[in-house]
Amino acid sequence: xxxxxxxxxxxxxxxxxxxxxxARKLWKQMETDAELKAQWDRYNRISCLLGxxxxxxxxxxxxxxxxxxxxxxxxxxxxxAIRRRVTERVLxxxxxxxxAMVAVVVGKSMLNPGTSxxxxxxxxxxxxxxxxxxxxxxxDADFQNYLVMHNETAYLAGAQGLLPYARVVSVQTxx
Amino acid sequence: MIEEDxxxxxxxxxxxxxxxxxxxxxxxxxxxxxxxxSRYIKDPHEALDVAQESFIKAYRALPSFRGESAFYTWLYRxxxxxxKNHIATRARRPSDGEIDVEEAEQFESGSRLRNxxxxxxxxxxxxxxxxxxxxxxxxxxxxxxxxTLREFDGLSYDEIAEVMSCxxxxxxxxxxxxxxxxxxxxxxxxx
Numbered sequence: 001x002x003x004x005x006x007x008x009x010x011x012x013x014x015x016x017x018x019x020x021x022x023a024r025k026l027w028k029q030m031e032t033d034a035e036l037k038a039q040w041d042r043y044n045r046i047s048c049l050l051g052x053x054x055x056x057x058x059x060x061x062x063x064x065x066x067x068x069x070x071x072x073x074x075x076x077x078x079x080x081a082i083r084r085r086v087t088e089r090v091l092x093x094x095x096x097x098x099x100a101m102v103a104v105v106v107g108k109s110m111l112n113p114g115t116s117x118x119x120x121x122x123x124x125x126x127x128x129x130x131x132x133x134x135x136x137x138x139x140d141a142d143f144q145n146y147l148v149m150h151n152e153t154a155y156l157a158g159a160q161g162l163l164p165y166a167r168v169v170s171v172q173t174x175x
Numbered sequence: 176m177i178e179e180d181x182x183x184x185x186x187x188x189x190x191x192x193x194x195x196x197x198x199x200x201x202x203x204x205x206x207x208x209x210x211x212x213s214r215y216i217k218d219p220h221e222a223l224d225v226a227q228e229s230f231i232k233a234y235r236a237l238p239s240f241r242g243e244s245a246f247y248t249w250l251y252r253x254x255x256x257x258x259k260n261h262i263a264t265r266a267r268r269p270s271d272g273e274i275d276v277e278e279a280e281q282f283e284s285g286s287r288l289r290n291x292x293x294x295x296x297x298x299x300x301x302x303x304x305x306x307x308x309x310x311x312x313x314x315x316x317x318x319x320x321x322x323t324l325r326e327f328d329g330l331s332y333d334e335i336a337e338v339m340s341c342x343x344x345x346x347x348x349x350x351x352x353x354x355x356x357x358x359x360x361x362x363x364x365x366x
Contacts (some may be wrong), residue, residue, distance in 0.1 A: 012353040015325065017332050020177045027199055028183060037202060044366055046357050049307055050326040056213035056222040059206045066201050066230045070194055073231070078238035079192035172245045 002036055010036070014043050182246040189237050197234055204247065205230075208254050215258035225261050229254040303364075310360040314353055321346055322353035 003008075006026075012018045013026055030037045041060070048057055182203075188196035209226045216222045233253050240249060276289075311319055317339070324330045324338060332350075336343045 006353040007355070008348065011354050012347055015332065015350065016178060018177075023349065024181060024184070027185075027203075030202065031195055031199060033288055037351065042358055043354055045365060046354055047326060048206055048210065049303065049361070050311075050322070050357075055210040056219045056226075058209045058223060058226065062209070063198065063201045064228070066205075066227055067194075067198050069231050070234050073234060075192045075194065076235075076238045078240075079190055083246065098290060122239065145344060155267055156189055 003040055006036065007039060010043060014040075014047060096107055107161075178247075179245050183242060186237065186240060186242070186246055189234070190240075197237075200246070201230055204250060207247075208250070211254055212258050215255075215262060221261070225258050226254070228261075229257045232257060255360050286292060305365075306361065307357070310357045313360075314356055318353040318356065321349035322357075325350050 009018060009022060009026060013023055018026070026036070030040060044058055049056070182200070185196045185203075186302060189200070203336050205226070208229060209222060212222045212226045212229070213219070216225055229250070233250050236253065240246070310324070314322070321335055324335045325332075330338070332343050332346045335346045335350075339346065
């Protein structure tokens with residue numbers, strides 16, 4: 001005899017109103033608890049009989065017959081389906097974790113706008129002048145002029161400039 | 176969604192080679208599947224055979240089930256095809272009064288397709304209906320209203336709570352107690 005609480009949970013399970021953990025637990029128990037499963041079957045029968053057109057009801061041995069037939073079937077595994085499911089779960093977990101992280105960071109900066117997450121300081125740091133590796137000021141002025149003029153007229157002779165474009169622009173800017 | 180999650184978990188277990196998980200899927204759907212089959216096939220024994228065949232076909236096809244649709248819609252599809260094939264096979268044999276497939280599909284309740292025309296079938300149906308009606312009438316008002324709204328009108332617990340002006344927990348308890356009371360009256364049928 002199953003206790004009243006579990007019987008009431010079964011009744012709620014039949015109506016699809018039980019929460020996931022409880023529903024899962026009951027189904028797990030029904031795998032080994034014959035009495036619980038018998039009660040489940042009785043509730044299902046009552047539900048069918050109360051309907052306006054009960055139709056055909058499976059006899060008590062129906063599930064056992066299917067189980068016996070399945071026992072003779074070879075066990076075929078489906079590695080792809082499992083792997084896909086697992087991958088989906090991992091991806092969804094990773095996505096949820098990322099969203100949670102973004103929410104924490106954004107929430108924190110919104111709650112404490114004057115502290116570590118000061119956007120102005122970040123902007124200044126990003127646009128600070130980069131250190132130049134080329135000592136432009138030390139290049140001879142006449143030589144610079146020559147290079148610029150050469151670059152401007154080199155195309156007439158069908159030749160490429162001798163210096164990289166960036167270098168020339170840098171010289172022009174300095175002039 | 177909860178039901179689909181439970182199905183998905185059971186399907187994965189079957190796909191990993193756990194046949195016991197398939198027994199649970201049978202327990203979950205045997206009533207719905209036999210009811211579905213009985214819309215197509217009038218003979219109860221044949222209907223049960225077709226339902227059984229549908230489950231076995233589903234088991235064989237499960238390794239290729241990728242979860243693109245819900246398990247139960249996939250299972251329903253297999254069942255309908257199995258029932259149609261069964262009718263088609265019978266149609267090739269000498270006629271025994273089987274109905275047309277399309278007619279069966281359009282026949283929502285399916286009551287005409289069942290074995291009610293025989294005297295035994297009719298007697299059983301009438302007796303059963305009488306017993307159930309009496310069991311319902313003997314219930315206290317609040318239990319009868321709750322179970323009727325649930326089973327006949329298909330209302331959710333929230334809707335019943337609203338209709339009966341009581342908490343959802345009370346609805347759940349009333350429906351449970353109604354089922355218990357009916358079960359006692361029908362016990363001899365389940366033996």
